[in-house]
Amino acid sequence: MASIDFNGTTVELNPEGFLANPAIWTEELAAVLARQEEGIENLGEQHWAVIRFIRQHWLEHDSAPMVRSICKTVGVPLKTVYELFPSGPAKGACKLAGLPKPDGCV
Amino acid sequence: MTVPAPAALESRIAALTDADLARGFDAFRSKLSAAEVSYLGACVRCGLCAESCHYFKASPELENVPARKLDHVAAAFRRHATTAGRLLPGLVGARSFDREMVRAWVDAVFGRCSLCGRCSINCTVGIALPRVFRAARAALASMGLVPDDLQATVDNSLAHGNNMAITKADWVETVQWLEEELQAETGDPEARIPLDKKGAKYLFTVNPREPKFFPLSLQASAKVFWAAKEDWTLSSDPGWDLTNYGLFSCNDEQAGAITRNLVDAMERLECETLVIGECGHGYGAARWEGPEWLRGSYPFPVRSVLELMDEYLATGRIAVDPSRNPKAVTLHDPCNLVRHGGVREPQRRVLRRAASTFVEMAPHGEESFCCGGGGGQLAMAAYKDRRIASGGVKAKQIRETGAPVVVAPCHNCIDQLMELNKEYKLGVQIRTVAEVLADAIVPGPREEGGACPRP
Numbered sequence: 001m002a003s004i005d006f007n008g009t010t011v012e013l014n015p016e017g018f019l020a021n022p023a024i025w026t027e028e029l030a031a032v033l034a035r036q037e038e039g040i041e042n043l044g045e046q047h048w049a050v051i052r053f054i055r056q057h058w059l060e061h062d063s064a065p066m067v068r069s070i071c072k073t074v075g076v077p078l079k080t081v082y083e084l085f086p087s088g089p090a091k092g093a094c095k096l097a098g099l100p101k102p103d104g105c106v
Numbered sequence: 107m108t109v110p111a112p113a114a115l116e117s118r119i120a121a122l123t124d125a126d127l128a129r130g131f132d133a134f135r136s137k138l139s140a141a142e143v144s145y146l147g148a149c150v151r152c153g154l155c156a157e158s159c160h161y162f163k164a165s166p167e168l169e170n171v172p173a174r175k176l177d178h179v180a181a182a183f184r185r186h187a188t189t190a191g192r193l194l195p196g197l198v199g200a201r202s203f204d205r206e207m208v209r210a211w212v213d214a215v216f217g218r219c220s221l222c223g224r225c226s227i228n229c230t231v232g233i234a235l236p237r238v239f240r241a242a243r244a245a246l247a248s249m250g251l252v253p254d255d256l257q258a259t260v261d262n263s264l265a266h267g268n269n270m271a272i273t274k275a276d277w278v279e280t281v282q283w284l285e286e287e288l289q290a291e292t293g294d295p296e297a298r299i300p301l302d303k304k305g306a307k308y309l310f311t312v313n314p315r316e317p318k319f320f321p322l323s324l325q326a327s328a329k330v331f332w333a334a335k336e337d338w339t340l341s342s343d344p345g346w347d348l349t350n351y352g353l354f355s356c357n358d359e360q361a362g363a364i365t366r367n368l369v370d371a372m373e374r375l376e377c378e379t380l381v382i383g384e385c386g387h388g389y390g391a392a393r394w395e396g397p398e399w400l401r402g403s404y405p406f407p408v409r410s411v412l413e414l415m416d417e418y419l420a421t422g423r424i425a426v427d428p429s430r431n432p433k434a435v436t437l438h439d440p441c442n443l444v445r446h447g448g449v450r451e452p453q454r455r456v457l458r459r460a461a462s463t464f465v466e467m468a469p470h471g472e473e474s475f476c477c478g479g480g481g482g483q484l485a486m487a488a489y490k491d492r493r494i495a496s497g498g499v500k501a502k503q504i505r506e507t508g509a510p511v512v513v514a515p516c517h518n519c520i521d522q523l524m525e526l527n528k529e530y531k532l533g534v535q536i537r538t539v540a541e542v543l544a545d546a547i548v549p550g551p552r553e554e555g556g557a558c559p560r561p
Contacts, residue, residue, distance in 0.1 A: 014487050015487045015488060015489075015490040015491065016487050016490050018487075063271060064318075066272070066276045066279075066280055066317065066318055067318065067319050067320070067321060068276075068279060068280045068283050068317075068321070069276070072283075078321070078322070086528070087524070087525075087528060088319060088320070088524065089318075089319040089320075090318075090319050091521075091524075091525070101255070101487065102270065102318075102319075103255070103258050103259045103262050103269060103270060103271070103485070104259055104262070104269045104270040104313075104314055104315055104318070104349070104485075105269075105313055105314075105315045105349065105484060105517045105518040105521055106315055106319065106484070106521050
């Protein structure tokens with residue numbers, strides 16, 4: 001099991017860098033994950049809007065939202081989503097929003 | 107020698123009773139054809155398979171040699187299914203099918219094999235190793251030992267009709283959105299992405315990853331159909347998802363139930379031909395394995411969308427300008443599509459016409475190396491480090507082409523290639539064949555009175 005250091009405590013990640021326990025997610029932790037797992041030094045306003053929407057969607061529906069839903073609700077073009085999260089909506093954005101890794105070809 | 111299994115599996119292995127083990131071994135035997143039984147005694151230990159395997163090339167250790175993986179499976183067969191093995195197990199290298207052996211099987215056939223089959227075509231005596239390993243996976247499946255994340259993908263398909271549990275409302279909304287995007291892109295307000303068009307010639311199927319996270323490939327396929335004025339449709343109900351992870355979990359009953367979605371959609375919509383989108387395992391599952399699982403041939407043909415794209419270009423039904431794809435492209439051959447599936451040339455002909463420069467990897471075609479993500483590896487988090495390491499072989503191949511664009515007609519491969527791109531800092535763009543072709547499309551013979559600027 002991989003792990004990262006977060007404020008002096010050890011946070012466990014699955015082998016693919018997703019939180020082992022999605023319930024412990026905080027925005028502060030997201031920023032650490034962004035730096036250490038995705039190489040994103042600073043999360044901007046658009047990053048946060050996408051991350052918060054995905055997190056909320058997961059809490060309400062127990063699933064990651066469609067990328068269509070991300071674009072429509074957050075008000076960002078599809079192209080921007082891929083630019084904001086180079087690893088893509090699943091392995092990038094969903095990971096930073098503290099979701100478990102989505103099933104399927106991802 | 108004890109090989110650790112993923113934690114969730116380990117507790118289940120520890121709890122296996124002798125009856126469970128007997129049932130598992132029976133399941134193994136029941137999946138073996140006469141030819142596969144003979145393969146279990148056919149290995150001559152020449153060692154040629156070692157260098158054929160991307161796991162071994164990346165990490166040259168004994169457990170990564172295909173013959174060694176085969177021996178774990180064959181040793182148990184010798185012990186319980188041959189006279190010599192029963193009487194003199196030590197003399198013939200027979201080993202009991204016990205918990206330790208189950209761990210070895212899990213590690214060999216789930217943890218170190220993508221069922222790519224490259225060892226098989228390089229085997230001195232032609233052993234079909236993937237067939238034997240699939241039988242071993244089936245035995246593990248019968249004992250509830252499929253890694254949870256792989257099984258979850260199968261369960262999604264069984265419960266929701268697609269492997270990402272996308273709702274019908276979400277699927278339909280995304281298709282409608284993409285139709286609007288297609289109209290904006292083509293400037294044609296009549297451009298359509300048809301849903302549930304009864305009697306359409308082609309029922310087109312996609313990977314749920316497209317509508318969920320990467321819809322540009324679906325839009326590109328739709329643009330190709332639009333340019334060809336094709337008579338096609340998608341299904342709004344189950345039967346739109348081409349994937350079938352039952353091919354990897356090796357539970358044939360579940361695999362058959364997933365295939366049934368496609369057959370039902372074909373009947374419901376009365377289409378002529380089932381068209382499988384750009385996907386390796388989906389093509390293999392639908393085209394070759396599905397009739398086996400359902401124990402009967404389909405009343406309709408199955409084709410890869412790559413074959414249609416190739417035909418559109420060969421017959422002049424769509425016209426392209428390759429200068430619209432000025433960067434050199436190289437091509438990855440998905441194992442299930444090319445080595446196992448037999449679809450090798452259509453995608454090459456399309457890229458040669460649609461891109462300015464096409465560069466082959468070395469080796470390619472039937473001898474292509476697996477990207478490392480096949481056989482369900484992409485879904486099994488426990489083996490992630492091995493997956494990335496074994497993908498180093500493909501990463502090296504890509505780098506050596508010097509091409510800045512890598513085309514892969516498979517969404518599973520694409521996801522793995524995206525990770526390899528990040529891990530090995532390749533700096534390449536990864537695309538589907540349809541995305542390259544769609545970019546090259548120019549107004550052609552379909553426009554009344556318009557000239558056709560064919561290259």
